[in-house]
Amino acid sequence: MSFLGVPVGVLAPLLGTLAAVIAGLYLLRPRRPTLQVPFGALWTAVLGRQAADSPWRRLRRMRSLLLQLSLLASLGLALADPRVSGCGGGGARVVVIVDGSASMQGLRPLGPHQVALDRARARLLALEPGDQAAVVLASVPPRVLRPLGSPAAAIEALAQVPAPHGDADLEAALGLAATLIGVPAPEASLVLHTGEPRLEDLDASAVCDRMRCELSAVAAATPNIGITALSARRAPGDPSRVTLLVEVTNTGTSSRDVTLSVKAGRVSLYEELLTVSPGPPTRLHLRGLDAAGDELIATVTAEDPGDTGPRFDDEAHASLAPRAPLRVRFVSERPNLFVAAALLAMERPLRLETLTPTQARDDRERRARVGAPPPFELLIIDALDDRDPLPTEAVPSLIFDPFHVEARTFPVARGRRIIRPRITSRDALHPLLRGLVFKDVNLAEATALLPEEGDEVLLSHLQQPIAIVREVEGVPWAIFSFDPSRTDLPLRAAFPMLVARVLDMARTDDAGLATALTAGQPLVLPVEDARDDPTGPRDRVEFWSTDSTPRLQETALVVDGAVRVSISTPGTYELRMRRGDETPRALGRISVQGHGARATTAAVALEAEAATGAASPPADHDPLPRGRGPFAWILLAWCLVSVLEWRWFHQRRST
Amino acid sequence: MPRTSPTIEGIEPDLLFDEAFLRQLGLLEVIARRFARGEQRGERRTSRRGSGVEFADHRPYVPGDDIRRVDWGILGRLDQTLVRQYEEEEDLPVHLLCDLSASMRTQDDAKLRLALQTAAAVAFISLAGLDRVSVTATAGDQLQVLPSTRGKAQFLRILRFLKDAPRGGGTDLRAAVRRFCASHRQAGVVVFVSDFYDLNGASEALAMLRHRRHQVTCVQILDAREYDSASLTARGDLSLDDVETRARTEVTISTETLLAYQRAHTRFCEALARDCRQRGIAYVRADARTPLRALILEVLRRGGLLR
Numbered sequence: 037m038s039f040l041g042v043p044v045g046v047l048a049p050l051l052g053t054l055a056a057v058i059a060g061l062y063l064l065r066p067r068r069p070t071l072q073v074p075f076g077a078l079w080t081a082v083l084g085r086q087a088a089d090s091p092w093r094r095l096r097r098m099r100s101l102l103l104q105l106s107l108l109a110s111l112g113l114a115l116a117d118p119r120v121s122g123c124g125g126g127g128a129r130v131v132v133i134v135d136g137s138a139s140m141q142g143l144r145p146l147g148p149h150q151v152a153l154d155r156a157r158a159r160l161l162a163l164e165p166g167d168q169a170a171v172v173l174a175s176v177p178p179r180v181l182r183p184l185g186s187p188a189a190a191i192e193a194l195a196q197v198p199a200p201h202g203d204a205d206l207e208a209a210l211g212l213a214a215t216l217i218g219v220p221a222p223e224a225s226l227v228l229h230t231g232e233p234r235l236e237d238l239d240a241s242a243v244c245d246r247m248r249c250e251l252s253a254v255a256a257a258t259p260n261i262g263i264t265a266l267s268a269r270r271a272p273g274d275p276s277r278v279t280l281l282v283e284v285t286n287t288g289t290s291s292r293d294v295t296l297s298v299k300a301g302r303v304s305l306y307e308e309l310l311t312v313s314p315g316p317p318t319r320l321h322l323r324g325l326d327a328a329g330d331e332l333i334a335t336v337t338a339e340d341p342g343d344t345g346p347r348f349d350d351e352a353h354a355s356l357a358p359r360a361p362l363r364v365r366f367v368s369e370r371p372n373l374f375v376a377a378a379l380l381a382m383e384r385p386l387r388l389e390t391l392t393p394t395q396a397r398d399d400r401e402r403r404a405r406v407g408a409p410p411p412f413e414l415l416i417i418d419a420l421d422d423r424d425p426l427p428t429e430a431v432p433s434l435i436f437d438p439f440h441v442e443a444r445t446f447p448v449a450r451g452r453r454i455i456r457p458r459i460t461s462r463d464a465l466h467p468l469l470r471g472l473v474f475k476d477v478n479l480a481e482a483t484a485l486l487p488e489e490g491d492e493v494l495l496s497h498l499q500q501p502i503a504i505v506r507e508v509e510g511v512p513w514a515i516f517s518f519d520p521s522r523t524d525l526p527l528r529a530a531f532p533m534l535v536a537r538v539l540d541m542a543r544t545d546d547a548g549l550a551t552a553l554t555a556g557q558p559l560v561l562p563v564e565d566a567r568d569d570p571t572g573p574r575d576r577v578e579f580w581s582t583d584s585t586p587r588l589q590e591t592a593l594v595v596d597g598a599v600r601v602s603i604s605t606p607g608t609y610e611l612r613m614r615r616g617d618e619t620p621r622a623l624g625r626i627s628v629q630g631h632g633a634r635a636t637t638a639a640v641a642l643e644a645e646a647a648t649g650a651a652s653p654p655a656d657h658d659p660l661p662r663g664r665g666p667f668a669w670i671l672l673a674w675c676l677v678s679v680l681e682w683r684w685f686h687q688r689r690s691t
Numbered sequence: 692m693p694r695t696s697p698t699i700e701g702i703e704p705d706l707l708f709d710e711a712f713l714r715q716l717g718l719l720e721v722i723a724r725r726f727a728r729g730e731q732r733g734e735r736r737t738s739r740r741g742s743g744v745e746f747a748d749h750r751p752y753v754p755g756d757d758i759r760r761v762d763w764g765i766l767g768r769l770d771q772t773l774v775r776q777y778e779e780e781e782d783l784p785v786h787l788l789c790d791l792s793a794s795m796r797t798q799d800d801a802k803l804r805l806a807l808q809t810a811a812a813v814a815f816i817s818l819a820g821l822d823r824v825s826v827t828a829t830a831g832d833q834l835q836v837l838p839s840t841r842g843k844a845q846f847l848r849i850l851r852f853l854k855d856a857p858r859g860g861g862t863d864l865r866a867a868v869r870r871f872c873a874s875h876r877q878a879g880v881v882v883f884v885s886d887f888y889d890l891n892g893a894s895e896a897l898a899m900l901r902h903r904r905h906q907v908t909c910v911q912i913l914d915a916r917e918y919d920s921a922s923l924t925a926r927g928d929l930s931l932d933d934v935e936t937r938a939r940t941e942v943t944i945s946t947e948t949l950l951a952y953q954r955a956h957t958r959f960c961e962a963l964a965r966d967c968r969q970r971g972i973a974y975v976r977a978d979a980r981t982p983l984r985a986l987i988l989e990v991l992r993r994g995g996l997l998r
Contacts, residue, residue, distance in 0.1 A: 068928050068929055068930040068941060069925070069929055069930070070929065070930045070931075070932050071929045071930070071931055071932065071944070072797060072932045072934050073797075073917070073931050073932065073933060073934065074794035074795075074797045074886065074888055074917055074934055074935070075794065075886075075888040075890075075917070075918075075956070076931065076933025076935065076936060076940075077888075077890040077933075078888075078890060078952065078956060078959060079931055079942075079952060080940065081890070081955065082948070082952045083940070083942055083948070
C-alpha cells in the first residue's frame, strides 16, 4: 500500500502520535466537583450494581475516545488516499503535462498550444484500453485536470485545457505528475508538452530517474516574441492624445528583429523596428499618439519569420475609457441661441441643462439643505433682469453682465456705466483669449469692473476693465460686464472659441483608465444602476467581440452590483447590459490581453538555471495540490470537533 | 420568650433547653418494659420483694426474717405467722449510646445536633426519674464513657460530657457495642442514637445488645438531603468523598443513579427497622430537621420509649 506522496513509514508514526495525544487528553481530566457523602459504602454498592446492570455505561467512557480515534483514522485515510499496488489494472500509466503558460500562445492557425494538444491526444490514443492516463496543466499552481483513469477520459480532459496565459511552474507540474503516478514504476511515463525551447536542459532528474519521461518541445524551433504588457490612457492634459506603455519580451534564445505597430482601427498610430534580445523585457513609453479611436491594437511582426515561424507573433489589445460628458448649467430668462449654439457646436460631449434664475436658486437652496454638490461642472449665467442676487455656485462659471440690474449685489465692485464701449486692450496671452480676435467688436453698453488683487483683466475699454477672471473659492469665474445679445460678438468666430476655452477651463482630469486584463484572470466589474431583484428578471452583461463579425463571447449575471467573469480569448469586447427583454445598454469596452506581465518570467528563469548548470533542488511537493482550501477547513473542523467532544465528554450533564 | 436554663459556660447552646421544655421533660419517664435490676433504691417498683413501702404479698415466716415484718394481725386472727412483703423500688439503668462519627456531621451537623439534643433530653428525663444514666459516645475507634450517675444535679455533667465527647471518624457499630457491652454488664434501657450508616455492623450490634438483655431503643436520625433524589442537586462527573474513610471515587451521577441510591437507602432503613422488630427493639426514625420538641414529646412517646 502506498500513500499519496507520503510514505507509510512516515505517516504511521504521525497518526500514532496523534492517537496517543488524543488518548492522553482523555487521561488528563479536568478537576471534578466533590460531593461529600456520609454513607460511602452504600454509594459504592449502588454504583457497582449500576455498572453491572448496564454494560453500555461501562463503554460510555470509551465511546468518546473511540469516536475521536475513528475521526483521526478517517482523516488520515482521506489525506493519505491509499492505493494498493496493482489495483486498477496492470497496464502502463501515463501522465500528460500540458504547458499552459502564455509562451504557448500563437496567432497562426496551428499555434504551439494547439500542436501540443494534438500531440497529447495522439499519445493518449496510442494507449491500450487497460492503461491509465492523467492530464496535468502546467500553470501556477499546476492543476490536475484528470486523475489517473481511462485514456478516453484523459482525452476528454484535453478539451478542458484553457487558453494559455500567465505563468507555468514546470518543476511543480513534474512533481505533481510523479505524485499522481505513485510508486516508481518503469512502465510509468511523463509526457511534457511545452513551448519552452530549452526544456531539454531542465533539471528533471529528480523525477525522470524514477520513471520514463518524454519531453516534447512543440515550439522549440520557432521564435516567440510576445507583448507582455500593453496599457493605454488618455494624456492628462489633452484628451485627444494617448499615452501607451508597451512591454515586449523575447522568450527565445537569440535576438530577433520585429516591428511593433500600434493601430486604432485602421489608423496607424505608431510603428517602429525593434531588436528584442532574450532576457528582461523591452519597455517602450509612447507619448502623444493621436486618440483616433477607443480601441488600440499593438502587434509584433517578425521581420524574418523563417520557414516555420509565424508572420504575426503577438497581438495585444487596449481600450480607452470613453470621455464623460461635461455637464453645463445655463441660467437664462430667455432663449439664448447664441450661447446654446456655441455649446452644441463643441466637439466634446456635453450635457446642457437650461434653467430659469428661480429654478436655479431653488435647486441651490435644496442642495444646500442636504449638502449635495453641484450636479454640473460649468455654470453659465446670462444677463438677468430680476433684482435678486445671481445664482452663483462654487464651480467654474461664465457670467455675462452681472450688473444688468444696477441694484444687484455682486462680489465684484462696479464702476460707471459705459455707453458704446470699445475693446481697446486685451490680454492676448491669457488661455481664454489666446489666438482670438476681438477687433471692431460693437458693444451697446457695459459696466466698468473694479478688479481686486489677483484678478486677471481680459478686456478693457480705455483702461476700464469690462471682462475679468476672478478665482472664487478656488474655481475661476470669467465675468463679462456686457450682454452678448446686445453685441455682435456672437456673430464672430471668436465667440464659440471663447466658449470652448471656458469649457476647457472647467475640464476635469478625465484621462481615462487603461481597462485591460489578462486572459483567464477573473474579472470583477462593478455595474452601476444594476437591479438586484431576485424575484424579477436578472440583469446580465454580455461581452461582444468588436471585430468585423461581432459575436457573443460571454454572458454574466449581475450579482451584488457586479459581474464576475473570466475571458480566455484575447481581444476587445463591448459590454452590454441587458435587463429582461429591454434593449441592451452599452457599458463600455474592455480589452483582454493574451500575455500577463509575468507571462514568461519563469521560462527565462529556467533558462538561466540551465545555462549556469545550477541543479534545482528537488521540489517539495505537498501530497495535496496547493491552494486547496477545503482540506484545511476539514482539518480545522476535525480539530474543533475533537476539542469540543473531549470537553463535552468531561462536562457531560454536569451542573 | 421562653426562658432557657441558666447559661452555663462551656455548654453548647443547642443543649440548653428552655424552662418550659424542661418542665415538660420532667413529666415524662423512661418506660421499662421489664424490670431491670438496679443497684440502688429508686422510684421504680421491681419484681423483687424488698424494703419498699408498697405492700406486695405475705409469705410464711422463716427464721432469720426481720421480726418487724411479721403481720401480727394475721397471727392474732388466723394464728399463722406470716411476714409482710413489700415491693422493692429500684432505680433503672439508662444507657445512652451516641454515635458521633463523621457521618453524623454532614449537612451542617444537623444530625449530630439532634442526636446530642435527644440524648440530653432522655438523660434529663431519666435523671428526673431518679434513674441511673450512663452516656457512651462512640466516634471512630474511640469510645468515651460517662459512668452511671443519678440526680438532676448531674445533668450538667452529662451536658459537658456530650460537649467534650470526641467526634468524627468512621462508623463501626459492632466494635462500639462490643466495647459498650464490656463496660456495661448490667442490663438496662439502651437508647441508641445514630444514623446506623454501617452496612454490615448495625444488625450485629443490635443483636449483641439484645443478647445482653438490654431494652434497646434505636433512634435513627437521618437527613433527607443526603439520600432524597429530589434534594440532591449534584449531577454529572463528580468525585464522591466518603466523609468517614476519606476515600474518593470518581463517578458519573445521573438522575437514575440518585434514584437508585434513594431506593437502596430506603431498603437499608426498612431492613434495619425489620431487624429491630424481629429482635424486639423499639425503632424510631427521625429526620434531622425534626424539631426536638416534636421528637421527644411525640415520636419517642409513640415509639414506646417515653410516657
